[in-house]
Amino acid sequence: xxxxxGMLLSVIFWWYVIKFFIWLFKRESFPNIQENNKYNxxxxxxxxxxxxxxxxxxxKVVDLLSQELSYEDYFLFNNIIxxxxxxxxxxxDHIIVSKFGIFVLESxxxxxxxxxxxxxxxxxxxxxxxxxxxxxxxxxxNYGHVMALKELLPxxxxxxxxxxxLTGNAEIKTGRIxxxxxxxxxxxxxxxxxxxxxxxxxxxxxxxxxSYACQTxxxxxxxxxxxxxxxxxxxxxxxxxxxxxxxxxxxxxxxFRR
Numbered sequence: 063x064x065x066x067x068g069m070l071l072s073v074i075f076w077w078y079v080i081k082f083f084i085w086l087f088k089r090e091s092f093p094n095i096q097e098n099n100k101y102n103x104x105x106x107x108x109x110x111x112x113x114x115x116x117x118x119x120x121x122k123v124v125d126l127l128s129q130e131l132s133y134e135d136y137f138l139f140n141n142i143i144x145x146x147x148x149x150x151x152x153x154x155d156h157i158i159v160s161k162f163g164i165f166v167l168e169s170x171x172x173x174x175x176x177x178x179x180x181x182x183x184x185x186x187x188x189x190x191x192x193x194x195x196x197x198x199x200x201x202x203x204n205y206g207h208v209m210a211l212k213e214l215l216p217x218x219x220x221x222x223x224x225x226x227x228l229t230g231n232a233e234i235k236t237g238r239i240x241x242x243x244x245x246x247x248x249x250x251x252x253x254x255x256x257x258x259x260x261x262x263x264x265x266x267x268x269x270x271x272x273s274y275a276c277q278t279x280x281x282x283x284x285x286x287x288x289x290x291x292x293x294x295x296x297x298x299x300x301x302x303x304x305x306x307x308x309x310x311x312x313x314x315x316x317x318f319r320r
Contacts, residue, residue: 115141119171119229120155122245127158130249136160137269144210144275152210159268162255163221166211168204172197172232180239187232200226201241214275215268221259225251 116124120140127138139157156167178185183202187195201224208222226242234242243251260268 117169117171119169122229123156123167123169123227123248126245126248127156131158131252136252137265139272139276142272142276144214144272150210152207154207154211157211157272158252159265159272161258161260161262161265163223163259164211164215164218164268165223165225165252166204166208167225167227168200168207169227169229170200170232171230172228173230174232176232176234177236178234178239179236180241188235201239214271217264218260218268223255 124138124140127136131138137159139154139159141153141155142157143151143153145151154166155169156165158165158167172187174187174189176185176187178199180199180201183199185197185199187197189195204224204226208224211222212219224241225248227245227248228242229245
């Protein structure tokens with residue numbers, strides 16, 4: 063009887079030892095389940111080059127979007143270069159394709175005080191110590207991205223949204239600027255658009271076109287910069303954007319309501 067009890071205790075002892083080592087192995091192999099889920103969300107939202115070559119500012123935006131937006135309703139593309147008219151290439155930080163519209167995001171890691179308005183082509187970035195820097199209005203910059211996407215996806219002409227996301231600690235001193243938002247408000251902004259404006263076929267077509275562009279366009283950032291600077295119509299196109307900006311961004315856009 064004593065030998066049986068001893069054997070039983072020995073089996074129980076080794077059973078718990080084995081369970082301990084299995085637990086230890088899982089802990090070492092999967093140290094953070096939340097991080098794994100975060101990774102899985104990213105892979106479900108996109109694949110291959112869509113997550114490559116991101117700046118720290120862009121990565122913050124991607125982390126938030128992939129966690130908070132359903133991969134079944136929102137399709138995320140990042141750091142994608144597409145060709146537009148006059149052989150000009152356009153690099154876009156983030157594109158979100160959905161049945162609620164196509165969100166075109168420009169992420170900016172800005173600090174200090176920002177002075178500017180929606181229709182001003184140049185903003186002023188002010189720092190302590192009276193240092194001031196002139197910067198291009200990022201809404202105008204992103205407007206060029208929207209125009210390039212209109213060429214690629216003409217069926218969605220009225221359903222693009224130009225949004226600038228501030229990921230740094232900048233403070234806008236001239237009051238709220240429409241379509242310029244802080245990172246913490248980005249998800250509420252996107253989910254605020256609830257009217258279905260694109261059907262399933264249109265959404266799939268847009269995803270296919272962007273996927274093809276990402277897969278096939280092989281151009282470095284240096285080549286992209288050289289391409290833009292070398293184009294003789296570049297300055298003329300920028301002037302056209304500035305002159306057309308006001309009419310394009312009227313609050314009531316035909317066919318699109320929030």
